[in-house]
Amino acid sequence: MNQVFALENFSRKAFSQASPRRGSMMLSMRDVWRQRLQRAEALAARGDSMSQLLAFYAALLRVQLRLYAHLRASHNGAPSGALEQDLPALGSELRPALLAIAQAAPDALATAGQQLGDAGQAAIEDALLSFWYAPSDRLFYPKALLQPYAQWLAEAGITPRGRELARTDNRCPFCGGVPQLSVLHVADDSPAAGGGRKLQCATCLTEWPFRRVLCAHCGEEDERKLAYFHSAAFDHLRVDACDTCQHYLKSVDLTRLGIAVPLVDEVAGAPLDIWAREHGYTKIELNLVGL
Ligand SMILES: [Zn+2]
Ligand SMILES: [Zn+2]
Incomplete structure (x- = not known):
């Protein structure tokens, strides 16, 4: 499977080097x-x-x-x-x-x-x-x-009962679950902007705001230890990695592709998971296809 997933021109970027994009489109929460x-059917049909x-x-x-x-x-x-x-x-x-x-x-x-x-x-x-x-x-x-x-x-709005999981910023405020992925809603990537990023819970699929330059696993906030990796083959996806804890999750950038459905596009970016694993990073939470 690996040769199919071969990626070229993978580049490491610091958060301050990101180029701003426009054109954010909110996805309807209905249906x-x-x-x-x-979305999965459309991507499978390719x-x-x-x-x-x-x-x-x-x-x-x-x-x-x-x-x-x-x-x-x-x-x-x-x-x-x-x-x-x-x-x-x-x-x-x-x-x-x-x-x-x-x-x-x-x-x-x-x-x-x-x-x-x-x-x-x-x-x-x-x-x-x-x-x-x-x-x-x-x-x-x-x-x-x-x-x-x-x-x-x-x-x-019925809080899960008896599920005594840690309540920290990097855990779902509703159910205490860990994040499956991160979603970028606004274009400005500068650390000063801070907002526009959410994490999505792997269990109840709730989204909650989370700072851009912050590891969703260990809480590292030193910009020099955090980077994201981007490949032109998956323009709206990136690997957000932390060199302190060696964990990562993928981000789905809705400002680059408004029709993306984060949960599904995260799965469709499987080659990025193979790449991250080969480079020594561990995913915070495997997705439902085991990557
Ligand atoms: Zn949750
Ligand atoms: Zn970390």
Whole structure:
């Protein structure tokens, strides 16, 4: 896979060297799951080296959209915020959802999904509860199945109960989750500008403001230790890396591509993850395609 992902002219940039851009376009928050799915389908249809990966992500988003629609239509009323109590709202949808994802997944992941599906409803619910109280980006299926639930909670403004995760600036103010990615909303990259950057939670997908020149993992704020890497092949994406903790996350720059859907475009930038890993950086949170 690596040669397909070969990148040239990768350049390291200091924050103060960035060139300002114009043309920011806000994405509508309505129908946001459908928008993600449509973006993944459009990118998969390009027929390039990312197509297979994006076709899988589109299949996954299709299942998540169904779960989300099911939760919204739930006759049990509003969620309680305690996953044990809210699980019945997902109930019979869980196993078919899991198996549908497994069917579209790459081999190793497909096997793991099939095994969890075969273990039955109680085992699936146990896996979801374990993830909920001790999240890990290695727990692929629980994360995939619970994102729609977590976003449902966030939209309903029902704080998750019993999920005692650290509350720090680099954690989601709603659920305590770690960031999946960063989004740039305004063009000015100068440290003085400070704003225009948000982090997006990997669990409930909430966005929250976060300073531009600040490591989202260790809190490093020394400009000399922080840089971003940009390749012309992915003009609206960049790798925000920290030389203090050697962690990174990707940023999606909406001022460069207003039609980008951060969660999906982050996945489509998989070659940047391969590049970052090869250069000794560890991702703060793996995405749902495992990169
Ligand atoms: Zn969150
Ligand atoms: Zn750091």
